[in-house]
Amino acid sequence: MxxxxxxxxxxxxxxxxxxxxxxxxxxxxxxxxxxxxxxxxxxxxxxxxxxxxxxxxxxxxxxxxxxxxxxxxxxxxxxxxxxxxxxxxxxxxxxxxxxxxxxxxxxxxxxxxxxxxxxxxxxxxxxxxxxxxxxxxxxxxxxxxxxxxxxxxxxxxxxxxxxxxxxxxxxxxxxxxxxxxxxxxxxxxxxxxxxxxxxxxxxxxxxxxxxxxxxxxxxxxxxxxxxxxxxxxxxxxxxxxxxxxxxxxxxxxxxxxxxxxxxxxxxxxxxxxxxxxxxxxxxxxxxxxxxxxxxxxxxxxxxxxxxxxxxxxxxxxxxxxxxxxxxxxxxxxxxxxxxxxxxxxxxxxxxxxxxxxxxxxxxGLFRDLxxxxxxxxxxxxxxxxxxxxxxxxxxxxxxxxxxxxxxxxxxxxxxxxxxxxxxxxxxxxLNVFRRAWWPYRTVLGRVPDLEGYHDVRSYPQARQLPGLVVYRFDAPLFFANAKTFRDEIRRLAAADPPPTWIVVAAEPMTDVDTTAADVLEDLDEELNARGVHLVFAELKDPVRRKIERFELTRTIDPGHFFPTVGAAVTAFRRLTGADWTDRDG
Structure with missing residues (x-):
């Protein structure tokens, strides 16, 4: 009815x-x-x-x-x-x-x-x-x-x-x-x-x-x-x-x-x-x-x-x-x-x-104006x-x-x-594009009596773990800045002695496009051949799902994704037994 x-x-x-x-x-x-x-x-x-x-x-x-x-x-x-x-x-x-x-x-x-x-x-x-x-x-x-x-x-x-x-x-x-x-x-x-x-x-x-x-x-x-x-x-x-x-x-x-x-x-x-x-x-x-x-x-x-x-x-x-x-x-x-x-x-x-x-x-009120x-x-x-x-x-x-x-x-x-x-x-x-094209990027270190990991430019006394570099790239990773990211990682990997892990503090990375994914795949294969591992920490879930959809986990070890920078550092120390040193040490 x-x-x-x-x-x-x-x-x-x-x-x-x-x-x-x-x-x-x-x-x-x-x-x-x-x-x-x-x-x-x-x-x-x-x-x-x-x-x-x-x-x-x-x-x-x-x-x-x-x-x-x-x-x-x-x-x-x-x-x-x-x-x-x-x-x-x-x-x-x-x-x-x-x-x-x-x-x-x-x-x-x-x-x-x-x-x-x-x-x-x-x-x-x-x-x-x-x-x-x-x-x-x-x-x-x-x-x-x-x-x-x-x-x-x-x-x-x-x-x-x-x-x-x-x-x-x-x-x-x-x-x-x-x-x-x-x-x-x-x-x-x-x-x-x-x-x-x-x-x-x-x-x-x-x-x-x-x-x-x-x-x-x-x-x-x-x-x-x-x-x-x-x-x-x-x-x-x-x-x-x-x-x-x-x-x-x-x-x-x-x-x-x-x-x-x-x-x-x-x-x-x-x-x-x-x-x-x-x-x-x-x-x-x-x-x-x-x-x-x-x-x-x-x-x-x-x-x-x-x-x-x-x-x-x-x-x-x-x-x-x-x-x-x-x-x-x-x-x-x-x-x-x-x-x-x-x-x-x-x-x-x-x-x-x-x-x-x-x-x-x-x-005619305004005729004489x-x-x-x-x-x-x-x-x-x-x-x-x-x-x-x-x-x-x-x-x-x-x-x-x-x-x-x-x-x-x-x-x-x-x-x-x-x-x-x-x-x-x-x-x-163009100014927005410029900021994304050449974003701020830096290495992070541990500062005594200060929780977390901090910019070594602001804290020159920050301590490092031998064999590990924590790197932050403050922008989405896309076609315009992917090569900038690649060149920075290559520069870090070319240090003497070279690092074993490069941990990317990826919290600022709100997106990854297909061009950047291809660059990441080639970069990871190049680093692996040199005994250097690319590791990601604090990657947002939507970006992680994109990386999986792009099949990047074929080259990037799924075990190299960590919820926090601290978790990545702890895993590296457990693996290598490394201890903190001063930057000039």
Whole structure:
């Protein structure tokens, strides 16, 4: 007999947790507390004062009309509020992504710089980034963010900060430079200054804006520095007629909100856009995981890396369908929301609603905003990207990692931001490979009054057993380092007098591949012919099973595998009667 179907209310109770897990916004609404409302509303108002100028500034940094930054901000906030797991993480246009978007989109724009085509390309880029993030989430590929090591990320960000800074200098001084490289932009800026192209009023606004933001952030961190600077700049523009003094203004923004739009681009553009989308997704992923981890630790939440990727992916999809461009999480905006008392994603929803009201009711609110003020916003943001103390610390702690940092920096500065991110990833992977290729290896000895067996480099007084060498190789044994291992063992076996046993302290060996297995087989036969035995201690069970599967026990005596180094040493002493001697004895 078939069972009766579950009652509808039972099915609903089973379905709701699944729905809440897939759409965190539903859980946020169902668990919302009334006492959070005022704090979220106030935080939303405060956050908006930062969202508007930064959104406009970062849009122009990406080579797009300022209005698209506001469209992007609205849609990404709403998308993340529905699908993002974090209570207070804030998304939006990002200073780190702006140059990457420009580097991807601008080469594809027609020679006349058609802004509509640029917006369409940027929207497709956002859709691609969103799709990549969601697919990565489904495949649980959050670990990809670890492909960029800290030293290479420091170098990349320092290079990016310098690129942004120099790229914004002409705008800060009121003129334009046509160049496609960092050196070209800097040369053009210096030439423009020498030729008198700078607009004094624009320079005063831009430099004054930087000073205002930095001073307020340093001494009055709770004051919305960017908003204060923007209000002062617009006031100066009106009172001093800066528009008539050669200062470029933002002008009237389009009224209303864009409709749902499927961007129309050429098929030939898609491969180049995909390359840029992969780089942007990687940086966005690393940024998201780091920001989510930092703020989750402070608020007592757990980090759901794959769900974060879904939330950021949905935010990018939403932006791309309403004339927006790729977005990421923002540490600075999240910090502002947190300090303002934000409790949930309602803060971002309030910010999005206020921006929409501004676009519908008062689109001319920012028409008198000087462009140099937007450049000041971008430049101060770029300064926060740079980590010069981190580079100095690398110089003191590890020259190798400092050189990796410098290489990533030069990659961005000399080749551009997209090649720079590729170089950063490649350097990180090569550094991992280098460590496995040339791992640390040493001989171990017994130290009086100290339990265990220890590195003779750290303990020169360590004692040895005549005829026995204990050797440690700190890496998995695979095709790239197998010959290094073989050459080291040969060197130890060539000592005068030669050892009888070479005990490999194999605890660090987490794997053995087929190439290494072949090398081990030939090495063991060679040593056996010379009366030297290769012995393994502390070999992990999975690695031991691999060795048996590779049939290495045909040459390596099964009795030469010991659970510990101590057991191997005891067996050797029982066999030979050897006793400990000083290293120079």
């Amino acid at each position: 078939g069972g009766k179907p579950a009652p509808a209310h039972h099915r609903d109770r089973r379905l709701l947790p699944r729905l809440e897990a897939a759409v965190p916004g539903i859980r946020a609404v169902s668990t919302y507390r009334r006492e959070w409302l005022v704090k979220d509303l106030v935080a939303g108002v405060v956050l908006t004062t930062l969202l508007v100028p930064q959104g406009m500034a970062y849009a122009e940094l990406a080579g797009l009309p300022a209005i698209t930054g506001l469209y992007t901000t609205v849609l990404c906030l709403l998308g993340y509020a529905v699908c993002g797991p974090s209570r207070i993480l804030v998304l939006g246009p990002d200073s780190a992504l702006g140059p990457m978007i420009a580097a991807t989109v601008l080469p594809l724009v027609a020679a006349d710089g058609d802004p509509d085509r640029a917006v369409a390309l940027a929207s497709v880029l956002a859709l691609m980034v969103g799709a990549i993030m969601i697919l990565a989430s489904v495949a649980k590929l959050g670990f990809i963010a670890d492909l960029i090591s800290k030293p290479t990320m420091i170098g990349y960000m320092n290079g990016l900060a310098l690129t942004i800074l120099i790229g914004q200098l002409p705008k800060l001084f009121g003129f334009k430079v046509e160049a496609d490289s960092l050196i070209g932009e800097f040369t053009g800026f210096v030439t423009g200054l020498a030729d008198g192209a700078a607009v004094p009023a624009a320079a005063a606004v831009g430099l004054g804006g930087i000073v205002v933001v930095l001073v307020l952030q340093r001494f009055l961190p709770k004051v919305p520095a960017v908003l204060v600077m923007v209000v002062l700049a617009m006031t100066a523009a009106v009172l001093l007629d800066l528009g008539d003094r050669g200062v470029s203004l933002v002008g009237q923004l389009p009224e209303g909100f864009p409709p749902f739009t499927v961007p129309d681009v050429r098929l030939s553009d898609l491969p180049l856009l995909l390359g840029g989308a992969l780089g942007i997704a990687l940086v966005s992923l690393a940024d998201t995981i780091s920001n989510a981890s930092a703020f989750a630790a402070r608020t007592g939440q757990e980090v759901h890396g794959n769900q974060e990727m879904t939330g950021v992916g949905v935010a990018n999809l939403a932006a791309g369908l309403f004339q927006g461009f790729p977005v990421s999480t923002s540490g600075s905006r999240t910090a502002v929301a947190e300090r303002a008392g934000a409790r949930t994603q309602l803060t971002g929803v309030v910010g999005a609603a206020l921006i929409v009201l501004m676009l519908v009711l008062v689109p 000087p462009q140099p003020a937007l450049a000041a916003v971008v430049i101060t943001a770029s300064l926060s990207l740079a980590d010069v103390p981190g580079a100095v610390r690398l110089w003191r702690q590890s020259r190798t990692e400092f050189l990796l940092c410098c290489a990533a920096f030069l990659g961005v500065a000399l080749l551009g931001v997209l090649p720079g991110i590729a170089i950063a990833v490649a350097l990180s992977v």
